[in-house]
Amino acid sequence: MNNQNELHRTFISRLEIRYGKFNSENNRFASTSNSKIARDLFYSDSQFSRLINNTASEGELVRAVDNIQRLLEVHTLEKEVEKYKSTQYRKRPGKIWWIVLVFLMILTGILGYLLLTSGEKGPAAAGTDHSRYEMLKWSFENNYIRPYITLKELPDDCYFPCYKYQGKWTLKKEYKIPFFRERNGFHYVAKQAVMYATCGDKNATNGEKFEGYEYQKHEIWYDKREFPIDSFLVKGSLSEVRPSYNKAALEDNSNFVKVAYVHTFFKTEFEIDSLDIQRTGKTIGRDIELIDDGELMEKLSSAKLMEELKSEVNAIARNRLEDFSKPIKCNPIRAPKEDFNMIEEGDRLSFDCQFSTGRFLVNYNKVYVLDDQYINNYCR
Template sequence: MKENIDLFTNLLEKKYGVWNRNKALFGTTPYGKVASDLSISSSQFSKLLYGTATEGMYERTLNNINRLIERQSIEKAYEETQLVINKSKTAYRKRIYFFSILFLGIGLITSYLFDFNHFAFKLSDYEKHPLKSYFYPESSMFFDSPFIYNNAISENCPCSGFEGKWKLSESFKLPLPGMKKPGLYYQAKSADMIIRCSNLFDSYIDKGHGMMGYEHLKSEIWIDTKQEPLVPQYFNPSSKVFTESFKQLNFESDPRFKKIADLAAFNVNMFKIHGDSITRNAELTGRLAIDVNKKLAKKYNIDIGYIVKNVLGDLIKASCKTTFNPFCNPNDLSEGISKISFDCVYTINEENLGLNEGYPYTKSYLFKDQVFSDYLPCECEDN
């Protein structure tokens, strides 16, 4: 328990500053504000601080602090970049302004020449991973790879074996709250994820055990035009599981279901390898609804903006269990065969909007393209 308390307070000091016990502050931040940032109550914060919290509470809260630290680092890097740009010479600024105006004009002309529907189709036809060129460029002549170099493979065991392209193994669907009638559904169709080892977590995760996954996710929103109730036909509220009828639903082939919108999203995943187990945490970078059927949305009184921001916005906060790692020895990984699955529960903050403690779903990733597929000098480690 003392180890949990020390890790908890050390991470808080890293985020906020030195712990002042007498004034109940971390740096200049009072306990109440810290608890609010972590989305927990003051009583829960006290339990974590003084060692009366459960292991699960520590695990969830430590993950939240790590995400805050990661976000702070990204924001700091962005601010420093903006500072450099703002200090550029006036001549360069004028040149930038000139070309900005020029390209804006070209954009307006292009928009005039090509109708909106054509433009929307191009957005929905977005197939490439947004960061593909940074990991898999057409030419490597002037390229610094973000993947582990060959001479550092062994010191980055076991994560060096996981580097490469992963994809969503199976599509999954979920009911969506957010309107007063049933029948709205989310369907994850495909995902392309690039995983690389990361040293961002070396302060609290052993080297070679932390990974970042950059995920481009494509999904859809569907409406059941008959708006049949979810319970009891599709969901058992007692056992908290979906029925076989729900699993057999096929939105594309059943004429009573109509697609309202396509969705494109980008997630940043953090994976931690603990021998024969893996934990996953994720944060949404952005989500865009495209090809929205406005007539259908209006007919069924569906606010797509609200759904994207407030309902789907919380999907990334889903609680996922630590999963078994069948590739404790990364040499067991194989392209097109190896799969990692995470059992999760989807909830909506404290309101929950009728979710009855949440809906279960499984998100599985299949290894598509391994960066280093030769023998790795890695061995299976105990937890």
């Protein structure tokens, strides 16, 4: 207990560096609300409350101390970037870009770290009311970092196909995958994806490759009827899901109960070969967030069933979701336009891929839409 108390004091003292003096009588900080601090540290309000009240586990406190230390390091780097940007950019351009590169790597590492450490100890507590992709968004939508290739950096002949693919892409439509497990009834629903695509290092390729850093929000649902997986596949097929299943709104069917959210940080690589585009990539980090017990009990028949489902979700997180950590398998696609210079907002990348679940390879179609293109003009 002494070690835990020491960890708690360390946690509070580091928070005070960033958020002002801590009032132990009302468990508040001088300059910032507890909810805002919780969002900064990627915690729910209830998780953060346990930490500052010293009712969290020792392991939670260890990770919390590490998290606030990383936040302080990011804040320090922000100041360094601002200083060099305002006073030394013209004199020492190499220095500012070195700092920016390190900063971006640290931010990406923090996001992966938060997702991975959450997953190591099992599903996170439900109730997270903020977007898990804010750190990724900040890395690409701020005044400090410009991770894109600009028009001025393109070669004289303008042959650098990836430059028009740079920007923000989102998931066009959800897709569903039934799990094959010892117990039937589990389904994986892809609800949201936000990907930032960049050419990366212009000296590393001839513009025929680009990479995407992607946040994905998925859901795990349970079918109370526990229909087997082939009930949702086209008759006679071991891989093709029925169109009616993919179009169905599970939230409108009382037989289906949402049991968890899955937050994933994903890195994708795209390679342009003439008019074809190949997609590969894999998961960097993942966080499973269980639905609140009270909400689950309203839709389930017993507490015993609820505990069984939570146990199954843990098993899915440990085993089946490992399949998503393997390099993805997708068929090559045709580029949206024959002339890459004409790629524009609203264009789509539609990939037919396969997910391995037990002895089944389930097909799914993932469609990205270019929502916010970094370079609207084309190279001349």
